[in-house]
Amino acid sequence: MVADGRPGSGVVWARVEEGFHVATAHGVFLGxxxxxxxxxxxxxNRRSRPLGRFxxxxxxxxxxxxxxxDSVAEPAxxxxxxxxxxxxxxxxxxx
Numbered sequence: 001m002v003a004d005g006r007p008g009s010g011v012v013w014a015r016v017e018e019g020f021h022v023a024t025a026h027g028v029f030l031g032x033x034x035x036x037x038x039x040x041x042x043x044x045n046r047r048s049r050p051l052g053r054f055x056x057x058x059x060x061x062x063x064x065x066x067x068x069x070d071s072v073a074e075p076a077x078x079x080x081x082x083x084x085x086x087x088x089x090x091x092x093x094x095x
Contacts, residue, residue, distance in 0.1 A: 010025045018035075020032065028046075030065070030068045031043065031045045031046050031064040031067065031068065033061055040053050041059070043061070045067045051064065051067050
């Protein structure tokens with residue numbers, strides 16, 4: 001599928017568990033939607049900041065997609081590094 005520039009284009013949603021959905025686009029985490037006990041949905045952006053409460057899943061998913069499309073910043077670069085194991089019982093020091 002080729003992204004066409006519309007909000008939501010190229011977004012893939014995965015249902016992690018009942019009531020919890022996660023959005024990605026081209027391998028980049030966009031945000032998530034969580035269903036509340038009262039049946040409404042809370043949408044969160046890629047930094048887990050709330051986007052609002054919505055009456056249905058589609059509205060919450062749309063909010064996540066639009067928040068990503070409106071974002072002007074590039075996705076944060078995540079760098080994984082292996083930390084050297086300090087001697088047992090010692091305190092690890094960060095450089």
